[in-house]
Amino acid sequence: MPRRTSRTALDRLRTPGRLTGFLKTASICVLIAGLLSPLAQTASAAEATAANDYCGGQCSDILPPGENGNATLAQVLLNQAFGTQPDHAEDQLGPYANLAKGYSALTNSTINTFFNDASFGVPSDQVASTLSPAGRTDVKIVRDKKTGVPHITGTTRYGTEFGAGYAAAQDRLWLMDVFRHVGRGQLTAFAGGAASNQGLEQQFWRNAPYSEADLQAQIDNAVANNGARGQQALADANAYLAGINSYIDASDSGRYFPGEYVLTGHKDSVTNVGTIDHFKITDLVALASVIGALFGSGGGGEVNNAISLMAAQEQYGVTKGTEVWESFRERNDPEAVLTVHNGESFPYAAKPANAQGEALPDAGSVTTEPLVHDATGTGADQSASAASATATANALTSAKRGMSNALVVSGKYTAGGHPVAVFGPQTGYFAPQLLMLQEIQGPGISARGASFAGLSMYVELGRGQDYSWSATTSGQDIIDTYAVELCQDDYHYLYHGTCTAMEKIEQKNSWAPTTADGTAAGSYTMRVWRTKYGPVEYRATVGGKKVAYTTLRSSYLHEADSIIGFQMLNDPDYVKSPQTFQSAVQHINYTFNWFYADSTHTAYYNSGNNPVRATGVDAEFPVWAQAAYEWKNWNPATNTADYTPASAHPNSIDQDYYVSWNNKQALDYATASWGDGSVHRGNLLEDRVKKLVAAGGVTRASLVKAMADASLADLRAEDVLPDLLKVVNSSTVTDATAAAAVSKLQAWLTAGGKRTETSAGSKKYADADAIRILDAWWPLLAQGIFEPGLGTDLYTAFQANLPVDESPSAAHGPTGAHAGSSFQYGWWSYVDKDVRAVLGESVRGPLADKYCGGGSLSACRDILISTLKTAAGKTAAQVYPGDDLCSAGDQWCADSIVQRTLGGIKHYNISWQNRPTFQQVVEFTSHR
Structure with missing residues (x-):
């Protein structure tokens, strides 16, 4: 096995001056080879073949810091020693940052000073390289000179997806590896016991503590329940994995794999001893569970709600205290900014007239279920303890990472007569970035945009031939908390009157000792007790009875289901109108607001599997785990239930304008998080866009200006x-x-x-x-x-x-x-x-x-x-x-x-601006 280095994992990669010792162990040959980009090995003057593009040169996008998220050992060492950057690692950061001071003078002709041209294909004089991955004749990866974005063109479906996987590994292999381990709760075992690593894996594994069988079952169910599209998704995923693994093998033999594998002890820089594990299909579900937990799982927080309600009742008495609590909760505030603002009502998760089945804890009895057990070598590490506490708080709160915004204006109010959209997901800022840009053209696929690394068999947010789409996190409540009454001991509970054993799921992690910098070796076990009503999150008493509070979300055990919706969004034969767009995103079970624009129409749809709750159940508070209070037609074996129909989800076509910044969707539609009241950051968009629409003649530049002005x-x-x-x-x-x-x-x-x-x-x-x-x-x-x-x-x-x-x-x-x-x-x-x-x-x-x-x-x-x-x-x-x-x-x-x-390459910090990480500016001029 390769020798472990003297710094703990990712934390080691972040510390300047810690890597100089590696210069002594890495041979000059390795350094020179490492400086050669694998892209340069296949450069040619070929031109990509693009599908029909109806945007007329008026589609743009941006994704900092840069497309290239892989770096060899030599490149990592040079970056940390001298600040040098690999090609295309940082070239989108400057334009992104510069909009903050440059937007006031923006015109349509200068948009691409701050964004990339997002037209399909690559002009012949802008081709930087052409690669036929693994010598395949059915796919080419062309990269452009300006950004290095991969443009993948295939003549077969398999070849196209193989190319997508190969390109993903070229640009994000290390990051993909990090997050498949995060999703499996194995990051510290893979990358070391730094406090940040512990916090990361604890936050996500608590929400999705899946066994290998759970991961595989999700794939099997998604395929079985979706007919031909399910079979196609499986074939696409397997081809995509083959492309990833082909790159792993090529980069290993050529010694241009990411340098982080050496710095974390998985490879030896001189002998090349060590392995980079191939990806398998269950890794994709593990990755999806992280993304779903980050951005697409609204709800939770019922126990905290109960605690604050009881505090209000203690302060004011039951009647007045409840009134005070409700006024601060702002479930349906009449002054809240709305995305669907035409007065249409979409009732969901409203306060019932007479709540049934509530299981509020006895005062002072709530304790958080411990996740970490049997810790060694970490007890004195206060930063690790703090990271664990933060991870627990983030995992259990209803205040999810919202981020993301959208501004969409109907063609009736634009200068060109076509809808204009400025929108994108605000996924945070990382090096390398969680998202990656790509264009995919092949049988049944035609799209350009951003995808989460490791899930890029389809474009997830971007543009098709004559339409564009994006999303914001919506946060409606798809998570409920149940009080399961304990019996026999603390690890048995009553299920429909029968004393039933909880299922114990464990993940053990350990990391190697260090020698020089004081970071001790250590280990711990993460343990979750799972019931039919979901994982145990808290313990308490209710009316003197011992209970465990469990968290059940509708997307639990269904992380793979959304692949069908993304497949449809990439299919030019499926999405041809606002209605077919809405039909596609209905297949996405995460809680997102989806926006659409083509040359004539705009549209909006709120996705997510919204469970139909039993009559009288108040979604704000824990309820008893009894049949009378379960979701309608809930099947615990598959975690399926009745869900509200598509027509009950906030949706709209051709409204005068849409804005979203994680604000309330529509009248009577309850979001899970607090704060949807009279002042919300959505107002910053609403006020500006409303003025633009009133004046008319909206342009791409004026809508970007409105977004940028709000962002500051x-x-x-x-x-x-x-x-x-x-x-x-x-x-x-x-x-x-x-x-x-x-x-x-x-x-x-x-x-x-x-x-x-x-x-x-x-x-x-x-x-x-x-x-x-x-x-x-x-x-x-x-x-x-x-x-x-x-x-x-x-x-x-x-x-x-x-x-x-x-x-x-x-x-x-x-x-x-x-x-x-x-x-x-x-x-x-x-x-x-x-x-x-x-x-x-x-x-x-x-x-x-x-x-x-x-x-x-x-x-x-x-x-x-x-x-x-x-x-x-x-x-x-x-x-x-x-x-x-x-x-x-x-x-x-x-x-x-x-x-x-999240790797070895560092970038400079930029001035604050509150805007999407990946962002599109689009105005289509024609339609098929």
């Missing part, structure tokens, strides 16, 4: 600060410190309330003092307004449902620091509604009480001025305390976006 806005400043200053200025501000702060905040508002650099690349904010003051003030003012009335216990409990703040520099929340995505989760709506009520303004769906100063304007003003003075007195170092990337007090750096390393 501080939601608190734009939508809440004006009313806060109304209260403060209701009398003359006599305190000098407060008056100076007010003056700075007002000047910032007048300038637009955005977080922008003084000039491109300055790494200094204009209005820096005002931004610092608001960042410091917001948590103080929220506490000052609400804690006196709610009481400390309830105020704290509500924060478990919805964090107070998610500013760009915040290190808390589902996305964490340096993640770009901001202002999804926060108390902006609560502050907005309460302050407006205190000002005497009209508030639809008000909070149950007036909290700021007990409803007194003068008392509220005193609270705001007092907290403002405190905030103004905080130094930049106090507000931005610094981390392993940024010095204390560096405001710009605290906000900045980091491409988080």
Whole structure:
């Protein structure tokens, strides 16, 4: 076996200066060979053959940092020593970053300064290389000079998918390997025991603790239940895997495999001893389970909801406490921004008139089910413990990674008479990126766009010949919590009156010892107890009875099902209209909002298997695990049930415009996460697009400008600060410190309330003092307004449902620091509604009480001025305390976006902007 190196796994790859020793062990021949890109070995002047393209040169896209996510050992070492980059590893980062300062002067003709031309094919003078993978004659991979994106053209279906797999491995092999191990709960065994690795595998494996048999069963069921399309999906997957494995073999024999395999001890740099395991079909399901947990599984949080409800009832009494809780929950807030805004109602998960079967825990009895057992070598590692705690919190909360946005305008309101769309998924920022770009042309497949690495047998978000599509995370509730009554002991439960044993699922992980840098060897076991109602997440008592709370989601054991919908989206013979687009995405069981545009029509559809709940069940709270409260026609053996029909899902064709930033979908349609109230980041899009549509003549450039302008806005400043200053200025501000702060905040508002650099690349904010003051003030003012009335216990409990703040520099929340995505989760709506009520303004769906100063304007003003003075007195170092990337007090750096390393290549951080990671700009000029 190859020798383990002296740093733990991925953590080792992130640390400058740790890799110099490898220069001594890697021969000069290996270094020179490693510098040669495998693409360069097959360069030619051939031109790709493209299918019919109806976009007329008006389709563009972008995906930072770059298409090339693989690097040889030599390239990794040179990057970490000197900052050099492999070809196409970073070439999309600059254009992406530059839009923040360049958008104001944008025109249709300059869009591709900040985006890539997403036309089909590659002009002959732009061909960088042509490859017939494994010598096949039925497929070619052509890469363009500008971005290195693979354009895969096949004459057979098998060859096409083989090429897609080969190209995926060329660009993302290491990342694919990392995430198949994450999905199996085996990352630390594969890549070492760094705290970040532990946290990553614990977060995802808790949600999808599958055995190998579970993974295979999902494939078998998806194939069996989908006829010819299921059989085709299986054939496509097998061809795709053959392509991946062909590249593994070629790169191994040629010694141009990713250098991370050497740095984590899987290969020896000199002898080449060691193996890179071939991929198998169950790995694809493991990968899909990670993506589904990240972006497509709305719901959960019922236990936290119950705890905060009981805290409200303890504070106010049952009747008033319930009223207060409901007002903060904002299940169906009349002031919430809606994607389907034509007044159509789509009732789902509404509050029942008389709730049935609720199983609320006894006060103080809830404990989280431990995931980690038998830990060795990690007990003293506090960072690992903290990572585990964070992983648990992220896994069990209803505040999922939302991200993603969409702006779509009907052709009736555009300058060209064709719909215009600017949309994309906000999947976070990683090096290499989770997504990869590609074009696939072959029998029954014609598309270009982005796909998750390792799942790229089809384009998942992108464009077809004469249509484009994208998605945002929707978050409607497909997860329920059941209280299973225990019997015999803690590991048996009552199922339909019979004492039944829980199933124990374990994953053991260990990592090798180190010798130089203090990271100890270690091991631990992840253990999940599974019931017919899903995995156990909590223990408690209910009315004195011992129970286990389990989490059941409709997509559990069905991670592979969505492949059929993606297959349809790539099929030019299937998607020909808004209606056929909606039919395709109905086959996707993850919770997404889907958007469509062609040359004439636009469309929207909300996907996901929404279970039909028993009458009287309130989806917000745990219910008893009894037949009367199960999903209608639920079969525990297959985890299938009755689901709401397609017509009951929010959907629309040719609405004047659509916006989505993970906001509420439609009237009466309940989302699972808190915060869909009067102020939501979706308002930043709604306000801008509505003005464009009212004026008419919308262009691609003007819609990009609207998106970019919203991406730099501080939601608190734009939508809440004006009313806060109304209260403060209701009398003359006599305190000098407060008056100076007010003056700075007002000047910032007048300038637009955005977080922008003084000039491109300055790494200094204009209005820096005002931004610092608001960042410091917001948590103080929220506490000052609400804690006196709610009481400390309830105020704290509500924060478990919805964090107070998610500013760009915040290190808390589902996305964490340096993640770009901001202002999804926060108390902006609560502050907005309460302050407006205190000002005497009209508030639809008000909070149950007036909290700021007990409803007194003068008392509220005193609270705001007092907290403002405190905030103004905080130094930049106090507000931005610094981390392993940024010095204390560096405001710009605290906000900045980091491409988080999942391999050995590092990239520079860029100025904050709140926009999709992969993004398209499209306007089709004609249709088939």
